[in-house]
Amino acid sequence: MSMFVKFWGVRGSIPTPGPSTRRYGGNTSCVEVRTPEAHFICDAGSGMRELGLALSRTANGKPLTSHLMLSHAHWDHIQGFPFFGPVYSPTTTLRVYGTDPGDDRFFRLLSGQMGSDYFPVQFSDLAGRVVSDHLNGGCRVVGDTEVSVLPVCHPGGSLSYRFRLGDRMVVYSTDNELDLLIENPEDAHRPEVLRRLPEDLVSFVRGADLLIADGQYTDVEYPNRVNWGHSRASTCIDLALAAGVKQVAIFHHDPMQSDADVEAKIQGCRRRAALLQGSALSVFGAREGVELRF
Template sequence: MQNQFHIKFWGVRGSIPCPGTDTVRYGGNTSCIEMQVGGERLIFDGGTGLRVLGESMLAKMPVQAHLFFTHTHWDHIQGFPFFVPAFVKGNRFRIYAIPAPNGATIEQRLHDQMLHPNFPVPLQIMQADLQFYDLEIGETIKIGELVVETARLNHPGVAVGYRVNWRGLSAAYITDTEHFPDRLDENVLWLSREADAVIIDATYTDEEYYDDKCSKVGWGHSTWQEAVKIAKAAKVKQLILFHHDPSHNDDFLDRLGEQAALAYPNTILAREGLSIELMETTKRFSIPKQITNDR
């Protein structure tokens, strides 16, 4: 991976895990993606997909990685207590997030979710070298040749989006953000600017978002139609719709994907097992026929 920019999806759902026969093709695990870039491993969010990623790492220990959290709502941290490599001495993980509005650090929040009566063992049982870093929104992180940029997202309790830059290639991870009714979000546009790949919150359709009976306005998420607007304005090369609503089954997502691809041809839907390799002249995509075969 020294000369590659590789992205893999381990969890693509929002809100709550939704395993079952109707979600087999896209997967039911919550948010977790992995980027292996220039010899560095970056992990974004620790939803239940992190457990599966952790299992795949056990064959090549010791391991080290940088783990970035957008925020700490349950669907983005509930896989961390089941991340087996964190329990193994000799592994090393640098963990980044912005402080919560009440000032709680990422270490405090991960610690608290593993306290009784919520969990049987405390964070201190983890034997890996865990190093915690509290970010400021807008801060830039340099990791070797990589530059990771950050920006505020529009989500209850505050969330942060990320953009990874390496050798002229870039990928943005922008989830749990709600669009504005009268303008495009400048922070989202900035993170997305001419990116090779943008992974973006597209939890709802416009019809669901503006539904008179159960409006989703103010819930902190966006629609695929708004994602397309961002992609067009920011001249995104590949748009990847992410954070699928748990009520959207495989057939629903198939139809949604067809509509989105018509609106913006370079659009695909995130699914567990999806692998993307960014290259200077072309992009290669690998979508497994059955998710379980690519874990």
């Protein structure tokens, strides 16, 4: 058994195409997780368009079933859905998940953004089968994969997802302001100290082969962006170390950050991991097109 992960959109807030973001990419959040019996899409940002093109090529007219897990419905996490080519094919089934039975909020929001005031094609005109589903209150087996959900810290709420296949595990945790959750706020200003985070979050992430974590801000940027719903990249390192994560992808890069800025941010994360004796932790910046297998 194996898991496959591919990054299709890694930027936060708004797409940022241009020469300064060519290396890491300018599309907003969209990550593909594939197992032998299930295909998952984490968020429907603008990166979903390129994912759809790739899926249409490989499907070649054959039936396709995908499971869409939205962290939340802020614009940068849903804007790619109307441009997701497979939903225009009658051979596609897209299951849109809420947390509890009857929770169709994400389904309604996706259909609502295709109203005639916003988009020329109506949701009812889609040839594909788009249906509302749920995670049975927080944990459900989908195909061969156990999918769990955890509410996290973001204005209006956000959800983190854990995908477990046998002894393999991937956690997708974006739009989560970790720095508001530090149990001793003084630790945030002591670089030599591990910032302690809530046990439910640490347990949710514990032992992950890959943690995809919102690290939008640098330590310098964050003080002017408190309560905006995003983390310092450096605090993602503390979570990963506390949870014994094997590798962490710093995700949801700020739209103002160039490729050079992201590189500097990641180097700072690696220095923090080394300072906290986390030499076994692999740290990298999420980048469009990167593929991982576990």
